[in-house]
Amino acid sequence: MHMTLRQLTLFKAVAQHLSFTRAAAELCLTQPAVSIQIKQLEGHMGMSLFEQIGKRIFLTDAGRELYGACEDIFARIDALEISLNELQGSIKGQLKLSVVTTAAYFTPHLFKAFLQQYPQVHLNLNVTNRTSILERLANNEDDLVIMGQVPERLHVTAHQFLENPLVVLAPPQHPLVEQSNIPLKRLAQETILFREVGSGTRLAIERCFATQDLELQTNMELGSSDAIKQGVMAGLGISVLSQHTVTLELATGALKLLDVENFPLKRYWYVAHLTEKKLSLVARTFLDFLLTNSQNVIQDVYQLLNDGGQGLSELSK
Missing domain, CATH: 3.40.190.10 (Periplasmic binding protein-like II)
Known part of the structure; x- marks a missing residue:
């Protein structure tokens, strides 16, 4: 049986994505080029590595065995490269x-x-x-x-390496912009734009409001920090984000910080x-x-x- 590292690399990519198209895109190759190499690999092994059901592909038993072996092979190659670099004292890889x-x-x-x-x-x-x-x-x-x-x-x-303050943001024309030490209870009356359930920022906000037994009744869920920033600038509501995400908007005046009790929330990046x-x-x-x-x-x-x-x-x- 003869197989090459290139063929194993292509097989591993297809197995990870369960898609010839996505594997080809990841490796900057055409889909036919990937398919040909996989066919040659299957020929060397004498058995199919993938089976197609409808429009989806799945690993066969042989494919799963080869995938496990690939994980082993490439881990050992990576470890060898690391060891050689360490022997040379060079930082590369x-x-x-x-x-x-x-x-x-x-x-x-x-x-x-x-x-x-x-x-x-x-x-x-x-x-x-x-x-x-x-x-x-x-x-x-x-x-x-x-x-x-x-x-x-x-x-x-986990190591703390940088402060990650969470700040309350509003559009420049929002009536709360001019107020100081805004109570958390008052903030709970506003429409608050949130990230998806499970995000670290959202968890921190919910815990903060829970300390005062406050429920966030009016909120809107958006899928990214960029979408939230655009929503706040459009006047859809206010939000709480990491200060690192709004450095440019604060510098240009597109967004304003609200002075809210207990904020900024002190957090860290790990x-x-x-x-x-x-x-x-x-x-x-x-x-x-x-x-x-x-x-x-x-x-x-x-x-x-x-x-x-x-x-x-x-x-x-």
Whole structure:
């Protein structure tokens, strides 16, 4: 039996997506090219790896066996690359990260600063919601994950690396903008735009209101922080978001902070991994970078934004 690493790479992608089209797109190939390689692999093995039922494909028993072997093979190759890099003392190789969608507003600045120091690191970034982050964390799919709330039901090691204040936002013309120390009870009367159920930000808000036995009767659920910001600017209601998501809007005056009792809610960003996971040299280096440099990098970004147009041009460099 003769098979190549390329064929195994293509098979693994198809098996993960259960789709030739999505696997081809991920690997920047045409679907026919992927199909030909899989057919050749099946020919070498003498058995089918996928079966088609209707418009969907599924792994056969042989396919499931090969997929398990692929996981093993590529994990060993990754481990070998890490070991060789560590022997050389060089910081290079792949860094697989997943971040919650809210963190995508500030993490690119951290990645830029890190990659300037370690240009031979290849960043593989996945941006998704909290539910998917928890699944990926449980399945050990990434080197590290960045999230706003540490899961209670997983055995993880998590490090605080940056403050994550939650602030109350309103459009500039909102009547509460001019008021001070607004009671939480008054805020509960407003239409509040929320992220989806299960998001870290929403959980924090609900817990805050629950401390005063307040129920949020009037709310609207939107699927992203960008949609919420647009909704607030359009006058659909107010919202509570991480301050990191609204830095630009606050600097330009498109949104205003409300002075509400108990706010900002003091929270933190965490970088986490399964406790039993052995971090690669690249992952350990990135973790150390976050713990040491995050605050200064983000403060510099805020300063540039507050400096106006010149600052924005500097950020794009």
